[in-house]
Amino acid sequence: MSGAITLRVVGVVAETHDAVSLELVAESGQRLPYRPGQFLTLRIPSAQTGSVARSYSLSSGPHEGGPLKVTVKRTEGGYGSNWLCDNAVVGMTIDSLSPAGIFTPDSLDADLLLLAAGSGITPVLSILKSALAQGAGRCTLIYANRDENSVIFADELKSLTAAYPDRLVVLHWLESVQGLPSVRTVTALVAPWTDREVFICGPVPFMDAVVTATGDLGMDRTRVHVEKFVSLSGDPFAEVDDTGDAALVEVELDGTTTEFAWPRNTVLLDLLLARGVEAPYSCREGACSACVCRVVDGEVKLLRNEVLEREDLADGYVLACQAVPVTDTVRITYE
Ligand SMILES: Cc1cc2nc3c(=O)[nH]c(=O)nc-3n(C[C@H](O)[C@H](O)[C@H](O)COP(=O)(O)OP(=O)(O)OC[C@H]3O[C@@H](n4cnc5c(N)ncnc54)[C@H](O)[C@@H]3O)c2cc1C
Incomplete structure (x- = not known):
């Protein structure tokens, strides 16, 4: 599983008739750093598919120093939110990805x-x-x-x-x-x-x-x-499958350039996260632009795109969460 952390539920708080907060700590005892506005992605058991992944924003503040807290509101007819509201109890464990997201102020001093x-x-x-x-x-x-x-x-x-x-x-x-x-x-x-x-x-x-x-x-x-609050359709907990055909990608992020084999059936974001690159992202569904980056050489295909306009695409902008390689070599920059 790529980068999953096991969290233990240490508190369950009924906030309203249809919203519940879960207080969580890392099973390892490690304190997980996060920024205000970031979210966790939880792996919720499902008898049908094994599991579904759903993101939940942290309602706690990092400065409070207490457990991580997510607050889940029931979605009518929804699977994950109702499962958590009905089944989360103190003592149970749940897998999560590290806190992520870019919905966070650059400065806490701003108005x-x-x-x-x-x-x-x-x-x-x-x-x-x-x-x-x-x-x-x-x-x-x-x-x-x-x-x-x-x-x-x-x-x-x-x-x-x-x-x-x-x-x-x-x-x-x-x-x-x-x-x-x-x-x-x-x-x-x-x-x-x-x-x-x-x-x-x-x-x-x-x-x-x-x-x-x-x-x-x-x-x-x-x-x-x-x-944007959307449900994930993919499985961000799955390992990247290295066995098939791969392109070569060079990625420039935060002043560092790295090169990876890029399996043709894997979206760029999943590859980067699996290789330990802290690439930005949020919805993972092509519906926000948190993971936007630019192709400076080569070509990629977007599996889905609800945000980038024709002019953005013409300028080389793509969504890492939806990009798979077309050419054998691709150069990407986040700068
Ligand atoms: C960054 C981020 C942060 C988030 N933070 C929060 C948060 O703090 N709190 C929170 O409550 N939520 C949050 N969400 C939303 C959360 O991840 C889920 O999307 C939400 O809980 C609904 O998930 P669900 O599994 O209950 O519903 P789903 O099962 O995904 O269903 C969603 C809706 O689609 C309908 N539906 C499902 N399947 C079908 C189908 N086959 N055909 C037609 N309709 C269908 C359902 O009836 C339901 O109305 C966040 C999302 C993101 C991306």
């Missing part, structure tokens, strides 16, 4: 505008707690939920507001009272904070409305960060 809906609060809470405890900036959280009973972390947010009255503003949006947030209403809510670094996480229609609103307000796109 932040955070927008979350439903379970999208998990990475956002981690960023918020970290920024308040370790940074100096001001934070505004706009948090949308179906109704009052669905608000995950209501008490923790109340305590944070009381502890940081001069630096934190929390605005709740309840669908049961105010209706679904629209581009028009979100634009009005966001307008006072257009100078902020923005982090958005929630269901697709919510994120689309917020991204459109920030665009309409002329906010710098590079300062607007989104985290």
